[in-house]
Each structure stands twice: as C-alpha cells, then as structure tokens.
Amino acid sequence: MSADLKRDVLGYITRAAADPEWGLALREPMGLRIHAYQRAEIPHLDAFCGDADAKSLLQVPSVPVGLFKEGLNFCAGPSGRVFRTSGTTQGRRGEHHMPDTQVYELAARLWWQACVPDCPTRVVSLVPNPAQAPDSSLGHMVHDFGSATLSYFDMERGVDHDGAWQALLAVQQPVFVAATAFSMASLLEQGPSLSLPQGSVCMVTGGFKGRKVSLSSKDLLEQIPERLGTPVVEEYGMSELSSQLWGRPETTGAGRFHAPPWMLVYTVDPATGQPCTGTGLLRFVDLANWGSCLSIETQDLGEVDGQWVTLKGRLKASPHRGCSLSAEEAGQWRP
Amino acid sequence: METLDALRALDPSAWDTGLSPQGARRAWQESIDALERGLTAPPEVPPTQNPGRLWIWCAANVFTAPLPWLMLAKLARLPVVLKAPSARPDSVAAIAKVFDAQLVTSSAEGLKRIGSQDRVLGFGGDASMAELASSLPQGLRRSLHGHRVSFAVIHQPTPEIARALALDAALYDGQGCMSPAAVFCLNRPEELAQDIATELERLSIEMPRGPLPEHLGPLWRERVGLARILGQCHGERSWAVPLLPASRAQALVLPRMLPVHPIDDVSELQPLAELPLSTLATDGPSLDLPFTRVTKPGAMQRPALSTVHEGVDLVRRLMV
Numbered sequence: 205m206s207a208d209l210k211r212d213v214l215g216y217i218t219r220a221a222a223d224p225e226w227g228l229a230l231r232e233p234m235g236l237r238i239h240a241y242q243r244a245e246i247p248h249l250d251a252f253c254g255d256a257d258a259k260s261l262l263q264v265p266s267v268p269v270g271l272f273k274e275g276l277n278f279c280a281g282p283s284g285r286v287f288r289t290s291g292t293t294q295g296r297r298g299e300h301h302m303p304d305t306q307v308y309e310l311a312a313r314l315w316w317q318a319c320v321p322d323c324p325t326r327v328v329s330l331v332p333n334p335a336q337a338p339d340s341s342l343g344h345m346v347h348d349f350g351s352a353t354l355s356y357f358d359m360e361r362g363v364d365h366d367g368a369w370q371a372l373l374a375v376q377q378p379v380f381v382a383a384t385a386f387s388m389a390s391l392l393e394q395g396p397s398l399s400l401p402q403g404s405v406c407m408v409t410g411g412f413k414g415r416k417v418s419l420s421s422k423d424l425l426e427q428i429p430e431r432l433g434t435p436v437v438e439e440y441g442m443s444e445l446s447s448q449l450w451g452r453p454e455t456t457g458a459g460r461f462h463a464p465p466w467m468l469v470y471t472v473d474p475a476t477g478q479p480c481t482g483t484g485l486l487r488f489v490d491l492a493n494w495g496s497c498l499s500i501e502t503q504d505l506g507e508v509d510g511q512w513v514t515l516k517g518r519l520k521a522s523p524h525r526g527c528s529l530s531a532e533e534a535g536q537w538r539p
Numbered sequence: 540m541e542t543l544d545a546l547r548a549l550d551p552s553a554w555d556t557g558l559s560p561q562g563a564r565r566a567w568q569e570s571i572d573a574l575e576r577g578l579t580a581p582p583e584v585p586p587t588q589n590p591g592r593l594w595i596w597c598a599a600n601v602f603t604a605p606l607p608w609l610m611l612a613k614l615a616r617l618p619v620v621l622k623a624p625s626a627r628p629d630s631v632a633a634i635a636k637v638f639d640a641q642l643v644t645s646s647a648e649g650l651k652r653i654g655s656q657d658r659v660l661g662f663g664g665d666a667s668m669a670e671l672a673s674s675l676p677q678g679l680r681r682s683l684h685g686h687r688v689s690f691a692v693i694h695q696p697t698p699e700i701a702r703a704l705a706l707d708a709a710l711y712d713g714q715g716c717m718s719p720a721a722v723f724c725l726n727r728p729e730e731l732a733q734d735i736a737t738e739l740e741r742l743s744i745e746m747p748r749g750p751l752p753e754h755l756g757p758l759w760r761e762r763v764g765l766a767r768i769l770g771q772c773h774g775e776r777s778w779a780v781p782l783l784p785a786s787r788a789q790a791l792v793l794p795r796m797l798p799v800h801p802i803d804d805v806s807e808l809q810p811l812a813e814l815p816l817s818t819l820a821t822d823g824p825s826l827d828l829p830f831t832r833v834t835k836p837g838a839m840q841r842p843a844l845s846t847v848h849e850g851v852d853l854v855r856r857l858m859v
Contacts, residue, residue: 251768270761274787276768474753476776477760485757503757519754 206281206303206495209241213307213494220465221314224511227465231491235261235468238494245280249497261468261489262479266499269444272298279303280495287341287443300444303495305344308446311492312345315464319450320437323380323405325351328371330363330383330391331409341443342409346382363387369395372432378403381434384410389424392431399433406432409439425457440515444500446492449513459515466491469508472501474519483507483516542613543578545637546571546606554630556602558712558749563602565746566710569841570603574610577844584614584846584854591656592618592641593857594649596671596683597631598662599624601715605631607844608660608853609638615858622649624663650674658857659683682856684849687716687817688790691836692805693724693731694823701734703837704797707820708735709742709778710840712749712794716817717832717839721788721798723808728782728801729771735797736773736780743778748795759793766798790814817849 216234220227239258243250249267258264267278277283279301289298302308316323327350332343336359347353356368368391372381378401383391385408406428411421428436440461441448449461449469463469471484486506489499505516551567552560593612595605605621612619619640623631628644635642643649653659658680661671665685672683691704707719724731751759759779766772766781773780778795785800785807802808805826812828819830820839831849832842846854 248768252764254767268757268761268764270757271764271768274765473756475751475756477756501757501760519757 206241206245209238209494210303210307213238213491214310217307217311217314217464217466217492221318224465228511231466231468232261234466235264235489235491235498238491239264239498241494242280242496242498246278246496248276249278261499262470264489264499266472266477266487266489266501267497268501269298269442269503272300272444275299277301278497286339287344288339289443290340298443300341300496302446302493307492307494308341308344309348311447311464311466313348315447315450316349318464319452319462320405320407322403323349324378324403325349326375326377326379327353328368328375328379328381329353329355330357330368330381330387332357332359342384342441345441345448346407349380349382357387363390365391365394372400373398375401375404377401378405380404381406381432383408385421385424386410388428392424392427395431397431397433404432404434406434406436407439408436409441422457440513442500442502444497445488445490446496447488447490461513461515463488463511463513464492465511467511469511469513471506471508474505477501485519486513540578542610542637543571543575546574546634549633549637551602551630554602554633555627556630556749557600557627557714557752559747561746562709562712562749566603566840569710570606573841574606574844577607578610581614582611582844582846582854584611585859586616587858589656589859591654591658592620594620594622594653594657594659596622596649596659596661596663597624598664598715599626601711601717602627602630604662604715605634607842609634609640610844611846611854612858613638615854617858620649620652620657622646646671646674653679655679660853660857680857682848682851682853684716685815687815687831687849688720688792689717689816689818689820689830689839690808690811691719691722691820691839692808692823692826693722693821693836694726696724696727696731696734698734700822700836701731702738703835704820705735705738705742706837707839708797709739709746709748709795713792713796714794715840717842718792719797719820719839720790720792721800723785723788723800723802723805725802725805728799732771732773732780732782732799735799736778739774739778739780739795739797743795748777751794755793758791759796762789762793762796762798 253265256265273296281303283301284304285302287300329346331346332340333355334343334347337343354371356364388408435453436456438451439448447464447467449463451461468489470487471480473480474485486502486504503519507514551563556563597605621631621635621640621642623644632642661683668683668685762781763772763779766783771782781798785802788800816830818832818839820834820836825833846852
C-alpha cells in the first residue's frame with residue numbers, strides 16, 4: 205500500500221507541476237486517499253484525529269506545529285529521515301519524521317523550477333550544509349537544487365564572509381545564491397558591491413527570529429539587487445512541510461507567496477480553529493507530506509487568495525494574562 | 540458593611556474582565572463573600588502612624604485582586620491610589636469610587652506623582668514588575684508580585700473534590716497566579732478526570748467561559764491533541780480535562796482546561812521547585828515545596844482576608 209501510494213503521489217506531483225489545473229482538480233481525492241492511509245498507518249495521527257470523519261481536505265484534522273516539539277513520531281512506517289526546526293525561538297526543536305525524502309525532493313525541485321524558471325543550478329549556499337546539519341530541511345533542499353554547491357555557512361561560526369565574498373567575486377557564470385535573511389544581512393554588513401553574471405538569482409528565506417542585525421527585512425530585500433546585481437526571490441517553508449511556497453521577483457517584499465497545486469492553503473480563526481475569510485491562522489494541506497502529517501496548522505497569520513498567500517506576521521501573545529506564566533516561559537519548563 | 544453593600548450593588552458584567560457576564564458576576568460575588576467572612580474576625584491592622592499613601596499597581600487579569608488590600612488599607616486608615624491597567628481600566632475605576640481611592644490610568648503619570656512617603660504594592664507580569672521596580676525612587680517601600688503558578692495534589696479523589704477543583708479552574712477562567720495549572724493525582728486519576736469533566740461541563744452552562752484569547756487557540760488544540768495521542772481527553776472546545784503522563788505537565792494555565800496527571804508518589808513533584816510557586820490545593824499533607832499558600836480544593840481562587848501575600852506580611856511592610 206505504501207509503495208503504491210508513494211508511486212501515485214510521485215506521479216501526481218510530477219503531472220500537477222506541469223499542469224496545475226489538473227493538479228488542483230485531482231487534489232481533493234488524492235489528499236483524502238493520503239489521509240485514509242495516514243490514519244491507518246500512523247497510530248499517533250489516528251489518535252489525534254479521534255472521531256473526525258473527513259469528507260473534504262478542509263475537514264482533515266490539522267496538527268499544530270507545536271506538537272512536533274513533543275518528540276512524537278508521525279511517520280508512516282519506519283522513520284527514514286528526520287528534519288528538525290531551528291529551535292531559535294523556543295528551547296525544544298520540532299521533529300518531522302518521514303519515510304524517505306524522494307517525494308520531498310521531487311516536490312521541492314519541481315515547484316522551484318516552476319516559480320524560478322531557468323534558475324542556475326550552480327549554488328552559493330549561506331544555509332546549513334547537509335554534511336554538517338543533516339536534519340536541516342532548508343540545507344537539504346538547497347543542496348538538492350544544485351549541480352555544484354559551494355557552502356559558506358558553518359553551524360558553529362555562521363557565515364564565512366571572506367569565503368563567500370571571494371566566491372561571489374570569482375563567479376563567471378550565473379549562480380543561485382541561497383540564504384536565510386539573517387545570513388544574507390550578515391554578509392551584506394561587510395564586503396563590496398558587485399554585479400553577478402546575468403541570470404543569477406538570490407533566494408532569501410525566513411526572518412531574523414529576534415536576532416540583532418543592522419538591516420530591516422525591507423532594507424535587506426532592497427539592498428540585494430543593489431549590492432549583488434541580482435533579482436531576489438523569497439521562499440517560505442518550514443521543517444514540518446515537504447513543499448515550499450515561492451515569491452516572484454515582482455512581489456519581493458510584499459510577503460506574497462505562491463503555493464504549489466498539490467497544496468491547499470486556508471485560514472482559520474486562531475481562537476476557535478474554524479475556517480475563516482480574511483486574515484487568519486494559516487493551515488497547509490501538503491500532499492507531499494504523504495508519509496507524515498497531511499494537514500499542518502502554523503503559528504503564522506496570513507490571507508489566502510487561491511494558491512497565493514500573503515503573510516501577515518506571527519500570532520502574538522497577548523499580555524492580558526498577567527501573573528500566569530507566559531506561554532513561552534511555561535513551554536520551557538518540563539518536570 | 541456599607542462598603543460591602545456598595546460593592547454588591549455594582550454589576551461587573553459591564554466591565555472588560557475577559558470573563559463571560561455570568562463568570563464575572565460569580566467571581567465578584569465570591570470575592571465579596573470572602574471579604575465579608577474575613578471581616579467577621581478581621582486581622583489586626585493598626586492605624587498607620589506615617590504619612591503617605593498606598594499605591595496599588597493593578598494587573599489586567601484578576602479584576603477583584605485589589606479588594607482585600609483596599610479593605611486592609613481602609614482598616615489602617617491609609618489613603619490609596621489605584622493605578623489601573625491601561626488595557627482594562629473600568630473595573631479598577633469602579634472599585635476606586637467605592638473605596639474613595641484616587642485613580643490613575645497612566646504609568647508615567649503615576650510614577651510622576653508618587654511621593655517619597657508613599658508605598659507601592661504591585662501585581663503583574665515579571666517584565667512589567669521589573670520595569671516598575673527600576674522606575675521607582677530608591678528607598679521607597681514596595682512589594683511587587685510577578686509571575687506565580689499553582690497546582691493541586693490529590694491523594695483520594697471524591698466527586699466533591701472534583702467539583703471543588705472544577706470551580707477553582709472555572710473561576711476567572713484561569714487568569715492569575717492562583718488558578719490551577721494542573722492536578723497531580725495519586726489514586727484513581729481516571730475517575731477524578733471524569734468527575735472534573737462532568738462538573739466543568741455543568742459550569743460551562745451555568746457560567747460559560749469568556750472568549751478564548753486568540754494566541755491561546757493553538758496551545759489549546761495542541762494540549763487536546765497531545766492528550767488524545769498519549770492519554771485521554773474529556774471535552775474539547777469550551778472546556779477540557781486532558782489526562783496525560785506527569786512528564787507532560789506544563790506550567791501554563793489555559794482557560795477552563797484542567798489537566799490531570801497520575802503520579803505514584805509526591806516525590807515525583809520535586810521538579811516543581813524550579814517554578815515560582817503560588818498556591819497548592821490538596822486533600823493531604825502539605826509538601827516540601829516552596830508554595831506560598833496551601834488550601835483545600837475549591838478555595839484556590841477564594842483566598843481568605845489575610846495580611847500575607849506570597850509569604851510577605853503586606854500590612855507590616857506597607858501599611859503601618
């Protein structure tokens with residue numbers, strides 16, 4: 205059953221990338237098939253779903269990302285790979301176990317190629333190197349995109365500024381520069397301005413997560429074309445998902461991202477968890493998560509217009525509860 | 540008694556308390572009843588011999604919190620200034636009128652007006668108390684109270700204990716440091732969880748929960764989900780009793796959610812000592828843990844009129 209489903213998901217994603225309308229039309233039945241499989245094969249997920257009897261993808265119980273920090277394994281069958289959250293905002297790191305990375309890699313690559321057409325595959329990477337951080341989904345994705353990847357990020361020391369600038373100054377052919385917002389801001393704090401070969405593209409993902417940098421996100425996105433001579437595309441992804449959303453050079457800075465046709469995005473009222481219109485908490489039904497959790501509830505606010513998502517920031521804690529411990533403080537304590 | 544009558548005449552459901560109208564009225568009534576009981580044999584409060592006023596810096600959560608301190612200050616004949624939380628000033632404003640206390644709604648204005656003979660009693664989050672402490676003139680008499688968390692430990696559950704704990708969880712919808720974050724149970728935890736659930740369901744009709752703050756929604760769903768995976772969960776939307784291993788206990792209070800954690804021995808509770816503890820409710824002996832108050836179940840949110848708060852005699856420190 206597992207092999208059949210995986211084969212069919214690979215086929216579905218391949219065709220949906222080429223024919224998004226077809227992908228959207230088939231998303232519902234394929235998603236419900238995955239949901240039934242997950243309930244049968246993942247005891248934790250089946251217990252989480254309880255009595256729910258989903259007749260549509262909107263009714264599939266959505267797993268809050270916080271549950272991935274509880275050390276639970278939501279994997280159909282043996283865990284072949286685990287991706288972990290960075291853990292910079294809270295002590296515990298979330299864990300996303302998956303049977304293998306074949307579907308993850310296909311989904312990531314096809315949607316990247318669709319959203320960033322003709323993107324170079326020579327990569328200058330300022331994200332974690334898979335050899336050093338095999339549990340980084342971002343590092344895995346970027347490495348998988350490249351035919352040749354030069355890595356200038358060290359898990360202990362951060363960005364290798366000298367090495368990265370030397371590499372960027374030396375390139376003769378178009379490159380794909382992959383960076384987190386923090387590592388790119390750190391790089392731009394020093395070094396020259398240059399013009400990378402035409403056809404180069406710079407990817408920026410993530411926020412600063414409370415770390416101090418001299419540039420704002422907006423300034424950073426404006427500076428990259430000036431300093432590196434390349435267009436910028438933003439990427440939105442998380443360890444708990446197997447698919448990513450991409451911005452377009454023309455939407456850079458607007459927080460607008462395009463979801464692949466094999467992903468349903470919708471918003472819910474943060475308090476009740478009921479689907480809502482307008483700004484709400486984002487939920488992603490990602491069919492590329494075929495072997496783990498189909499539906500994920502994030503802590504990000506946004507608006508959804510078909511396959512386009514506009515991010516509106518993170519759900520913030522209210523100060524009203526006074527002398528009770530805050531969620532952040534309480535989350536740190538464990539008996 | 541005139542003061543109590545004047546308090547009883549107020550309708551707290553008109554104020555922004557974060558509670559349902561029924562919840563606000565019940566909390567108000569319980570609080571005034573506690574004052575009345577306390578005044579039948581009031582604590583000894585000598586009239587103050589010193590000039591100056593008592594400033595009470597009120598938190599934005601438990602709207603009845605200033606009442607006992609206002610009553611004690613009245614016994615001490617000490618003038619009071621109430622600093623209302625800017626987010627929810629209306630309950631404090633109404634209470635100030637009854638006690639003939641001055642009212643200030645801006646922190647900046649309050650800090651400007653504090654005199655060298657004044658004293659400050661503050662309640663709130665750790666960050667706001669730290670900020671207040673650093674803003675007050677050096678040497679000023681003060682007692683500032685930040686984050687605390689409370690628990691219940693039950694040895695022999697009964698339906699009465701379950702009903703009492705459900706009331707502890709329902710009053711104030713988990714706001715404030717005297718709300719139980721969890722119940723640790725040594726015997727028949729499933730039975731206790733079931734009985735608490737039955738009572739929380741009844742209370743959800745008699746005294747519905749106020750609106751759930753948005754940021755607590757995902758945490759609520761997480762806890763319910765975790766209980767379904769690793770234990771059992773009674774209820775789902777407007778109240779819940781997750782039954783979870785003690786290793787999954789949290790110091791976080793969610794409105795009308797009362798987790799029950801089975802334990803074999805109270806020695807398992809030693810890690811609680813790492814937390815800033817407030818109230819322990821128990822049907823057994825007290826524990827060798829730094830709780831500042833020990834009560835019977837059902838009395839967590841209904842403190843008796845006392846001069847002591849979190850181990851500090853506030854009358855001695857601030858009112859004489």
